[in-house]
Amino acid sequence: MAKISIEYDVIIVGVGIAGLSLALYLAEANKKHRIVLISKEALDICNTSLAQGGIAAVTDQQKDNFKKHIKDTFKAGLKTGDLAIIKQVINAAPACINDLLNWGVEFDKNGLNFDLHREGGHNQNRILHKSDQTGKEIHQKLLAAISKHQNIEVLEKHTAIDILPQKNKGMLLNCLNEKGLEQFIPAHYIVLATGGSGQIFAHTTNSSIATGDGLAMAARIGAAIQDINYFQFHPTAIYEEGKQQLTLITEALRGFGAHIVNEKGERFLFDYDTSGELANRSVVASAIYAELKKTNKNCVYLRLKHLKAEELSHKFPTVIEQCKKRGINPFKEDIPIIPAAHYQCGGIKVNIDSETTIPNLFAIGECSRTGLHGSNRLASNSLLESVFFAKNAAQRIHQRLTDNANLSQLIELPKTSDSNMLEPLQAEKQISFLKLKSEIQNRLSAVYHLKEMENELEEHEAWLKAQLKKLKVMKQHKSLEFIELKNILEVGLLFIQAKKNQFKVPESIQN
Numbered sequence: 001m002a003k004i005s006i007e008y009d010v011i012i013v014g015v016g017i018a019g020l021s022l023a024l025y026l027a028e029a030n031k032k033h034r035i036v037l038i039s040k041e042a043l044d045i046c047n048t049s050l051a052q053g054g055i056a057a058v059t060d061q062q063k064d065n066f067k068k069h070i071k072d073t074f075k076a077g078l079k080t081g082d083l084a085i086i087k088q089v090i091n092a093a094p095a096c097i098n099d100l101l102n103w104g105v106e107f108d109k110n111g112l113n114f115d116l117h118r119e120g121g122h123n124q125n126r127i128l129h130k131s132d133q134t135g136k137e138i139h140q141k142l143l144a145a146i147s148k149h150q151n152i153e154v155l156e157k158h159t160a161i162d163i164l165p166q167k168n169k170g171m172l173l174n175c176l177n178e179k180g181l182e183q184f185i186p187a188h189y190i191v192l193a194t195g196g197s198g199q200i201f202a203h204t205t206n207s208s209i210a211t212g213d214g215l216a217m218a219a220r221i222g223a224a225i226q227d228i229n230y231f232q233f234h235p236t237a238i239y240e241e242g243k244q245q246l247t248l249i250t251e252a253l254r255g256f257g258a259h260i261v262n263e264k265g266e267r268f269l270f271d272y273d274t275s276g277e278l279a280n281r282s283v284v285a286s287a288i289y290a291e292l293k294k295t296n297k298n299c300v301y302l303r304l305k306h307l308k309a310e311e312l313s314h315k316f317p318t319v320i321e322q323c324k325k326r327g328i329n330p331f332k333e334d335i336p337i338i339p340a341a342h343y344q345c346g347g348i349k350v351n352i353d354s355e356t357t358i359p360n361l362f363a364i365g366e367c368s369r370t371g372l373h374g375s376n377r378l379a380s381n382s383l384l385e386s387v388f389f390a391k392n393a394a395q396r397i398h399q400r401l402t403d404n405a406n407l408s409q410l411i412e413l414p415k416t417s418d419s420n421m422l423e424p425l426q427a428e429k430q431i432s433f434l435k436l437k438s439e440i441q442n443r444l445s446a447v448y449h450l451k452e453m454e455n456e457l458e459e460h461e462a463w464l465k466a467q468l469k470k471l472k473v474m475k476q477h478k479s480l481e482f483i484e485l486k487n488i489l490e491v492g493l494l495f496i497q498a499k500k501n502q503f504k505v506p507e508s509i510q511n
């Protein structure tokens with residue numbers, strides 16, 4: 001069997017906030033660590049770039065404190081989060097913010113202090129932001145920061161397909177490069193930072209890359225997956241008939257005084273929760289679904305016309321621009337909205353050092369399940385989680401690389417029977433893949449809304465299994481579309497299984 005030398009110490013699959021922070025922490029720990037970052041699309045296509053609201057941290061110790069942020073996080077997660085983890089993350093949040101500032105990220109200020117926003121579920125103003133483009137600011141500044149490190153390489157348009165653990169001698173990453181060629185990249189450690197899986201549902205705010213690839217890859221080699229039934233739906237995405245990927249309207253607008261009204265212009269949320277628009281997002285999303293069912297309508301509305309136009313334009317330029325793009329004048333008209341799949345609360349199970357249950361495999365960011373969120377995420381805690389767990393992963397990997405300086409430098413290449421030039425997908429097949437994807441998304445959305453075990457669940461599961469079986473015999477179509485579709489099916493099946501397990505728990509202790 002052919003042997004190749006290990007080129008990299010660490011492969012980081014994913015170039016969002018999690019992957020970029022990890023690369024920076026590792027490069028700062030030792031400029032000799034050989035690091036490669038892999039992104040399946042252009043670098044700016046990820047959920048990080050889309051984040052609007054901001055990042056939560058206690059920075060104003062006069063009005064706020066850690067206990068309050070911990071309490072809000074635990075409460076939003078319906079008391080299912082891991083309190084020990086929550087405390088560690090929240091207490092370390094100001095240090096994570098400092099790291100971002102040191103890497104060049106800027107947040108809006110009021111004089112010398114940060115201009116802090118408030119979002120649903122937070123009892124204080126504690127969201128640092130850069131107008132409503134915080135994710136873009138963070139992503140661009142971190143990309144600029146990594147370009148200064150010679151030991152960080154970036155491979156764009158490379159799609160990770162599978163991980164091949166090498167019996168404690170390192171790891172191999174099987175991927176598809178930008179020319180459509182299959183490739184094996186060896187390393188001592190692999191870190192999955194592949195983001196979420198919102199693309200498994202009929203409506204999502206997530207970027208097109210969010211097809212659960214890391215989750216599916218980890219599950220295929222037996223990594224523990226947890227809480228994948230807990231998906232957060234964002235209550236305010238702009239409704240557009242027939243569209244799957246929807247534009248989010250930041251929750252900070254509700255904190256700023258926006259109202260949610262039904263077709264008759266009534267603020268119906270108080271019928272469901274005393275906090276009205278400021279209830280946490282899962283409460284607001286469920287109330288909207290209940291209202292839509294009751295009124296038999298496709299959408300409800302976000303009302304801004306009672307707010308000051310000048311302040312809105314200054315604080316929420318993206319929202320205003322997105323409305324105008326769709327011919328809506330938000331200063332005069334209500335904005336049609338519906339909830340959309342937004343955040344994967346569960347994922348690849350990791351410990352405090354971001355280690356998965358597979359040796360030498362780590363997971364960070366939205367693809368991981370850390371215990372911070374429990375069954376529901378508090379708004380703006382996920383960017384923070386990504387930085388915190390990237391830091392811990394970096395410390396652990398750095399320590400292991402330093403302690404094991406004599407790691408094997410050679411790795412065996414697996415035998416492949418396939419030609420490594422993969423066939424491009426025919427146009428005809430592409431259309432049938434798109435149809436199949438849309439059917440899967442509709443079925444999984446239906447499953448999401450089931451409140452108890454019903455025959456329908458078994459029927460959806462059997463259908464998904466049958467599609468996966470058909471897909472697996474089409475090996476020659478190892479295109480990006482094929483890889484993503486297979487991952488969506490596998491993540492969908494994990495979601496259904498987790499949902500079934502949830503229904504087996506007596507209702508009194510479900511959340």
Ligand SMILES: Cc1cc2nc3c(=O)[nH]c(=O)nc-3n(C[C@H](O)[C@H](O)[C@H](O)COP(=O)(O)OP(=O)(O)OC[C@H]3O[C@@H](n4cnc5c(N)ncnc54)[C@H](O)[C@@H]3O)c2cc1C
Nearest residue numbers: 014015016017018040047048053054160195365366380383
């Ligand atoms: C519209 C929107 C608004 C949000 N607003 C906020 C907010 O205000 N505050 C907050 O805290 N959170 C917010 N979130 C959530 C937050 O943005 C994400 O949880 C976070 O950015 C995830 O970062 P990540 O690095 O884990 O993943 P991402 O930023 O999604 O990056 C994933 C990376 O993995 C790569 N990748 C995926 N699969 C493969 C593969 N097979 N091969 C190679 N590369 C692959 C992608 O190319 C990409 O580079 C928002 C999310 C959305 C969608």
